[in-house]
Amino acid sequence: MIETPLQASREAASGPPNESEQVTFPVQVDRVSRIFKPSRRPPVHALADVSLHAAAGEIVSVVGPSGCGKSTLLELICGLQRPDDGAVRCAPAALMPQRDLLLPWASALDNAALALRAAGIGRDEARRRARPWLERFGLDEFAATRPAELSGGMRQRVSFLRSLLAGKPVLALDEPFASLDAITRAEMQGWLGHVLATEPRTVVLVTHDVEEAVMLGDRVVVLSGRPGRVLASVEVALARPRRRADTAVVALRERVLTALGVGE
Amino acid sequence: MTAVGRTPARVPRRAVAVPWRTALGQWRAVVLLAALIGAWELYVDLGGADPLILPAPHAIASSMYDDRALLWSNFLVTAEEVLLGILVAAAAALALATVMHFFASVRRAAYPLLIASQTIPIPMIAPVLVLWLGFGILPKLVVIALVSFFSIVITTLAGFASVDPELLKLVRTFDMSRRRTFMTIELPSALPGVFTGAKIAVIVAVIGAVFAEQAGSNSGLGFVFTQAIPQLLMARAFAAVVILSLFAILLFCALTLGERLTVPWAYSTATRIKDDDR
Numbered sequence: 001m002i003e004t005p006l007q008a009s010r011e012a013a014s015g016p017p018n019e020s021e022q023v024t025f026p027v028q029v030d031r032v033s034r035i036f037k038p039s040r041r042p043p044v045h046a047l048a049d050v051s052l053h054a055a056a057g058e059i060v061s062v063v064g065p066s067g068c069g070k071s072t073l074l075e076l077i078c079g080l081q082r083p084d085d086g087a088v089r090c091a092p093a094a095l096m097p098q099r100d101l102l103l104p105w106a107s108a109l110d111n112a113a114l115a116l117r118a119a120g121i122g123r124d125e126a127r128r129r130a131r132p133w134l135e136r137f138g139l140d141e142f143a144a145t146r147p148a149e150l151s152g153g154m155r156q157r158v159s160f161l162r163s164l165l166a167g168k169p170v171l172a173l174d175e176p177f178a179s180l181d182a183i184t185r186a187e188m189q190g191w192l193g194h195v196l197a198t199e200p201r202t203v204v205l206v207t208h209d210v211e212e213a214v215m216l217g218d219r220v221v222v223l224s225g226r227p228g229r230v231l232a233s234v235e236v237a238l239a240r241p242r243r244r245a246d247t248a249v250v251a252l253r254e255r256v257l258t259a260l261g262v263g264e
Numbered sequence: 265m266t267a268v269g270r271t272p273a274r275v276p277r278r279a280v281a282v283p284w285r286t287a288l289g290q291w292r293a294v295v296l297l298a299a300l301i302g303a304w305e306l307y308v309d310l311g312g313a314d315p316l317i318l319p320a321p322h323a324i325a326s327s328m329y330d331d332r333a334l335l336w337s338n339f340l341v342t343a344e345e346v347l348l349g350i351l352v353a354a355a356a357a358l359a360l361a362t363v364m365h366f367f368a369s370v371r372r373a374a375y376p377l378l379i380a381s382q383t384i385p386i387p388m389i390a391p392v393l394v395l396w397l398g399f400g401i402l403p404k405l406v407v408i409a410l411v412s413f414f415s416i417v418i419t420t421l422a423g424f425a426s427v428d429p430e431l432l433k434l435v436r437t438f439d440m441s442r443r444r445t446f447m448t449i450e451l452p453s454a455l456p457g458v459f460t461g462a463k464i465a466v467i468v469a470v471i472g473a474v475f476a477e478q479a480g481s482n483s484g485l486g487f488v489f490t491q492a493i494p495q496l497l498m499a500r501a502f503a504a505v506v507i508l509s510l511f512a513i514l515l516f517c518a519l520t521l522g523e524r525l526t527v528p529w530a531y532s533t534a535t536r537i538k539d540d541d542r
Binding site: 114151 | 428430431433434435436437438439440441444448452527529530535538539
């Protein structure tokens with residue numbers, strides 16, 4: 001596990017109302033609404049009365065049509081936005097953005113170590129700590145390589161590692177594999193499942209890929225179109241690793257699609 | 265620890281840009297220049313213009329040889345002014361752009377003044393600066409910095425603003441401080457812009473140096489130029505101009521080279537590894 005020096009201070013500062021509650025549910029989103037009011041344009045109702053809880057170590061997939069406020073939900077969880085209504089109480093969360101957003105001038109190793117540098121760790125020490133992770137992610141040969149030379153799959157792995165090394169108890173993944181080709185995406189899904197099995201985190205995974213949601217999640221939360229509301233919460237009580245063609249997986253996928261109103 | 269990823273693909277050989285090969289590739293520029301000089305020579309030789317007004321290229325070339333001691337010693341003076349002036353301009357521009365980036369109120373307050381600074385006619389303000397600051401290098405530095413820092417401020421500000429807002433959100437979730445975000449993300453992002461601004465700046469800096477020297481000095485190529493014209497030494501005046509042009513080109517090339525070495529990622533010719541390439 002990675003030390004989380006910032007976690008303690010952040011929690012102390014925000015003052016959780018109930019210590020044990022905080023431990024059981026690192027992500028608590030209660031009846032949250034979010035309305036954007038751009039000037040000279042009609043307001044956009046992004047989220048309406050959305051509740052979402054994730055227990056420690058749980059992987060919650062969030063699926064929904066385009067523009068259902070999925071990214072807004074993640075930004076609320078990460079503390080980048082405040083709700084207009086309702087309450088968000090979350091342990092410190094690190095974002096993994098949809099695009100990799102790697103620094104073009106920095107090597108794969110330095111990109112992976114960015115969160116460590118953010119925490120005030122010196123360059124050499126940050127590199128020393130990040131290096132074994134690159135090996136573990138099959139990227140050790142590319143430690144000195146700049147992002148422009150890395151493949152899409154490699155870039156997403158570096159991006160994920162960068163967020164993982166932030167050492168936060170919660171990971172907010174925003175459509176992490178949306179930009180990859182189908183074969184690479186399937187590989188990366190398997191890879192992510194494996195990593196999270198060995199390095200458990202509370203994960204909120206936003207995706208528009210229903211199969212991905214079922215393959216990776218312990219639970220799938222289905223959001224409606226704008227304004228986003230919770231339509232269903234589907235438990236995925238299946239052992240890992242899961243197989244795409246497994247009848248239980250297929251059945252759950254159909255259930256989620258039906259909840260979205262596009263099944264059968 | 266077990267490896268989670270698959271066997272990585274081979275690293276492709278890094279493509280290296282070779283500056284001198286690029287320079288040799290500029291033969292078209294050489295051909296065009298030779299054609300223009302040839303046409304000019306013919307025009308003057310065939311009596312198209314009085315050599316007292318427009319000297320022929322061969323006369324300029326021989327002046328460059330005959331007056332080489334004079335031109336060289338005065339070139340050193342101008343070169344010193346331009347190089348120091350550019351350094352002053354770059355430092356001032358970086359500092360100002362940084363303050364303007366951090367404080368929106370300063371940006372709003374300073375922008376109109378910044379634009380106004382570029383509308384000041386240099387031939388008007390240069391004599392004032394000479395009266396104020398004397399015949400030394402100081403008024404020259406002020407003029408050069410004044411004409412050249414604007415482009416650097418603008419391109420540097422654009423560089424700061426080019427940082428993806430999503431990236432800034434990401435590092436906020438890493439609790440990265442404002443200062444560290446600036447040093448590790450915004451400043452490197454702005455570097456290509458700083459170079460672009462500096463490349464524009466060196467050209468106008470050379471012009472600024474000539475104006476400053478004309479306003480009051482006893483050395484420098486601008487001084488040589490100003491002295492040569494009333495003496496009808498047109499070849500010498502043109503020789504001074506040619507040297508100034510070559511100097512500007514040299515500075516421009518030096519900055520291009522510095523840019524390639526400092527911000528190679530902005531010119532990436534690297535081949536990307538494909539996901540199915542294994």
